[in-house]
Amino acid sequence: MNDSIKLLPDHVANQIAAGEVVQRPASVVKELLENAIDAESTSMTLIVKDSGKTLIQVIDDGKGMTTTDARMAFERHATSKISSAEDLFDLHTKGFRGEALASIAAVSHVELKTKRAEEETGTKILIEGSEVKAQNPCVSPSGTSIGVKNLFYNIPARRNFLKSDQVEQRHIIDEFQRVALAHPDVAFKLIHNGNELFQLPKNNARQRIVGIMGKKINENLVPLQEETDLIKISGFVTKPSYAKRSRGEQFFFVNNRFIKNSYLHHAIIQAFEGLLKPKTHPSYFIYLDIDPKSIDINIHPTKTEIKFEDEYGIYAILRSAVKHSLGQFNVSPVLDFDRDKSLDTDYRTEKSNAKLPKVEVDRNFNPFQDQPKSRKATSQFQHQNQYSTWETLYSGLTEDIENSEDFQFESKIQPDQLFDDTEHQQHTFQLMRKYIVSSSSSGLILVNQHRAHERILYEQFLSQITQEAGHSQQLMFPLSLELSSDEVDLLESLSESLELTGFMFDFSKSEDGVVNINGIPSMLIESQIYEVIDELIADFKAGIPDSGFDRNNRLSMIMAKNMAIANGKSLKTEEQQDIINALFSCKEPSVSPTNQPVFVHMDENAIDKIFRT
Ligand code: ADP
Ligand code: MG
Numbered sequence: 001m002n003d004s005i006k007l008l009p010d011h012v013a014n015q016i017a018a019g020e021v022v023q024r025p026a027s028v029v030k031e032l033l034e035n036a037i038d039a040e041s042t043s044m045t046l047i048v049k050d051s052g053k054t055l056i057q058v059i060d061d062g063k064g065m066t067t068t069d070a071r072m073a074f075e076r077h078a079t080s081k082i083s084s085a086e087d088l089f090d091l092h093t094k095g096f097r098g099e100a101l102a103s104i105a106a107v108s109h110v111e112l113k114t115k116r117a118e119e120e121t122g123t124k125i126l127i128e129g130s131e132v133k134a135q136n137p138c139v140s141p142s143g144t145s146i147g148v149k150n151l152f153y154n155i156p157a158r159r160n161f162l163k164s165d166q167v168e169q170r171h172i173i174d175e176f177q178r179v180a181l182a183h184p185d186v187a188f189k190l191i192h193n194g195n196e197l198f199q200l201p202k203n204n205a206r207q208r209i210v211g212i213m214g215k216k217i218n219e220n221l222v223p224l225q226e227e228t229d230l231i232k233i234s235g236f237v238t239k240p241s242y243a244k245r246s247r248g249e250q251f252f253f254v255n256n257r258f259i260k261n262s263y264l265h266h267a268i269i270q271a272f273e274g275l276l277k278p279k280t281h282p283s284y285f286i287y288l289d290i291d292p293k294s295i296d297i298n299i300h301p302t303k304t305e306i307k308f309e310d311e312y313g314i315y316a317i318l319r320s321a322v323k324h325s326l327g328q329f330n331v332s333p334v335l336d337f338d339r340d341k342s343l344d345t346d347y348r349t350e351k352s353n354a355k356l357p358k359v360e361v362d363r364n365f366n367p368f369q370d371q372p373k374s375r376k377a378t379s380q381f382q383h384q385n386q387y388s389t390w391e392t393l394y395s396g397l398t399e400d401i402e403n404s405e406d407f408q409f410e411s412k413i414q415p416d417q418l419f420d421d422t423e424h425q426q427h428t429f430q431l432m433r434k435y436i437v438s439s440s441s442s443g444l445i446l447v448n449q450h451r452a453h454e455r456i457l458y459e460q461f462l463s464q465i466t467q468e469a470g471h472s473q474q475l476m477f478p479l480s481l482e483l484s485s486d487e488v489d490l491l492e493s494l495s496e497s498l499e500l501t502g503f504m505f506d507f508s509k510s511e512d513g514v515v516n517i518n519g520i521p522s523m524l525i526e527s528q529i530y531e532v533i534d535e536l537i538a539d540f541k542a543g544i545p546d547s548g549f550d551r552n553n554r555l556s557m558i559m560a561k562n563m564a565i566a567n568g569k570s571l572k573t574e575e576q577q578d579i580i581n582a583l584f585s586c587k588e589p590s591v592s593p594t595n596q597p598v599f600v601h602m603d604e605n606a607i608d609k610i611f612r613t
Contacts, residue, residue, distance in 0.1 A: 011130035014076060014106035015155070021103040024162060025052025026171035028104055028148050033179040034094035035101075036060035038081065039144060042202065043187035046176060050193065051168035053159075057147040064116040064143055067123045071135065074110075074127060076102040091292050094257060101146075106130045107158070108151045114144040129154050166493070170541060173197070173486050177212050178258035181251055181285060184208035197485055209236065209285050213249060214513045216482035217242070217283070222329045224286065226321035230313050232289040233321050237268065238282050240275035240326075245531075246538025249283035254290060257297070260304050267315045271322035286318070428576040434567040436576045443603040449571065449579060451592040453564035456582045457523070458593040461556035464521075465500045472502035472519040479517045479529060480509075487537050488515055494540065497552050501559065524563060532562045557593045 008016075022028060029046060036044045039062030049055040065073060072078045079098030082088060088096065104110060105127045115122030122140030126133040152159035162168055169192065176198070180188045184205045190198040200211045210218045220242035226233040238249075252259050264286075272282050294309040308314055428438040436447040464470035483491065488510045491498075495505050504519030520529060536558050565571070571579070583589045583598065592598055 010076070011106060014102050014130050017076065017099055018103035018106045019158075021099055022107060022151075024171060025056055025151055025168050026175045028052065028056045028108075028151065029058075029172050030175040030179070031095070031100035031104065032056065032058035032146055032148070033176070035146075036062055036144070037179065037183060037186065038093045038095055039063050041143065041186065045189040045191065048169075048172055048190070048192045051165040052172055053151060053162065053165070053168070055147060055149050056151070056172075057145065059143070059145040061141070061143040064119075065114045065123070066116060066119070067135075067137075070112060070114050070123045070125055071132075073101050073112075074105045074125075074130075074132075078102070089293050089296075091297060092255075102130075104148055107155055108153065109149040111147040111149070112144070113138060113140045115140040115142050117142040178251065180212060181208060182253045182256045182258055197489070205235065205285070205287070212484060213283075214482050214484040214487070222325050224321055224325045226317060226324075228317055230290070230294075230310060231317060233286065233318060234289075235284070235286040237272075237284045237286075237322055237325065239329075240272060240282065243276050243280035243282045244538065245280060245535045246541065247281045249285075250281070251285045252288065253286070254288045254295065254306060255292060256287070257306075258304065259306050261306070263311060263315060264318055267319040268322050271319045271326065275326065284322075288314070288318075290314075428573060428580060430571055430576060433570050436571070436579060438576070438580050440601065443601065443607060445580075445599050445601050447580065447583065447599040448567070448597075449569075449576075450564050450567045451596055451598045452579050452583045452589075454560045454592050455586055455589060455598055456579070457563055458556050458560035459586050459588075460523075461501055461521075461559050462552060464502075465497055465552045465556065470500050470502040471522040472504055473522045473524075474504070474519045475517065475526070478506065479526070481515045481517065481530070481533060483513050483515060483537070485513055487541075488513060490537055490540055491515060491533070494536070494551070494555070497555055498536075501555070521559070524559075528563060532559060535562055560593055 021031070025048075029048070029052065033044065033046065036058055039060060041060035041062035044058060044060040044062075047055065047057040047059070069080070075098075077098045078101075079096060081093045081096045081098075082091070101110075106129060108129075110125075110127045112125045112127075113122055121137045123135065124138035124140070125135045152162070172192075173190070176188070176190050180186075180198070180200055184203050184207070187202045188198060188200045189196065198212065200208060203211065206218070206221060206223075209221065217238065220238045221236040222239055224233060224235050224237060235253075250265065252261055252264060268282070268284055268286070276282065290308070296307040428436055430449075431437055431446075434449060436449050436452070438445045438447065461470075488507070491505070492507055492510070495503070495507070499505065502519060502521030502524070503517065506516040506518055509516060517529065520526065524532065536555070539554065539558055590598055
């Protein structure tokens, strides 16, 4: 019998290895950017076409490669970064497996141009599916340019498996941002389909974060600093008030490498305990410096997970550092009973012009009198004085506020625009400010008020968008949103549908990350705008369904969810009845847009059954 075991040809082995390293265009972006960082570049440009499906190119000003190295770089396990297994435990570079370029070249067309500073000419190499097609000397600036074209051209299954351009673009931007945040001292540029999405000069960490996330974040950053024998921590968390619905802006960097770590994430969330609104997430940008010998990066092929030798220790240090910063920068709330009420601003004076404080001199003060005694007397006097005026300070305050024209209590703002005022004969009442109980012709209906309203709004929005019949309320003062440049792009791509619901945007200032809103859907309350837009962006960033219908569907769902009356809100009888009426004119009253039950119905039989003995 013939022996049947054969060694796989190199290009096949490379293609198989490529499956692990190159999952999508964003993986190529990550490998190329990291190689440029390892080559000590001070500036790099990422050029992408069609979300990386047509072209991904990184141009750097790093140390470049000699002709031999340029050729070697595409061999599997070819790396200049480690030479022995021990080196694995003392890594100071991003790469070390020597697989990336070989894998990329196995599944694409690669054009490499590279030159070392000390050499006159550079080298140009063309490779297609692991095969070297050409290698020539060339004129080139110092540094390296690698262009990856037609990714997965020879693996149609992979190519077809890629998501929509928007999703792939999102992944690319994510990888770009991670590398750029990890290296504020390096200049970065990202150009997609000819548009410059990011232009980040060499900078400090704070400026880099602002450059990527948008100006709004600046005043919300709380710095963090801690140094122990074990670890050095620096970076920023954001103020609790800036917390977002999405978990997007959370970054850990260990020795300037982006990592994910749910355990350390938990340490931060713990430090925020009690400071966040439910379902919101703080942003953070945490840089950890630790001896490479005490971590193991090699446990995951794409290297975003690492293992720490002393995870418990790091957890404790991180949590206390975050807590400390939140406290120090006065963003934790002061406990009420510790607060000196006399320091609080009186509502009535808040809007009036501030009066200059008077300097009061104790004219009877005699420095030659027996000091301790007189001091005691004064403080006792002040004490009494305080008690005698305390009540007068607050008396009449509530009346004043209620009578004042420019002060409106939240409970006085009625959702009138949501309901009209027609009379109804139905009998309804509210239970636990959460459920509406109503009689029906055959029994009793118990309705979840939030879900019911969500269903009603959802159908309204969807029909407005599809019939292009949304009503807009023009804002007297346009609101401006400060967003990052990719968020502006995203909003712009959604604006057509959003405008059908009544939004009016002005993107003319979008260059500086500012979008003005001139009009909003007539049902939306101005104070909800930021929340709705924030959630819209977060949701769509996570992946946009492609067909127009799905998109309008999502849009209507998100807006309905945010604008529906909350559980816990007390409703007047007419409001309860309006909800019931509107709900039962819906196409699908029984489930919420996210398929949760909206009401239960008990008919006579069911009720009788309860009392049957
Ligand atoms: P690794 O990064 O794990 O070493 P790669 O396949 O990514 O493996 O790269 C192989 C080698 O090619 C690197 O070790 C490095 O010597 C060289 N190289 C790759 N990209 C660049 C670059 N932009 N500038 C200089 N050298 C590079
Ligand atoms: Mg590499």
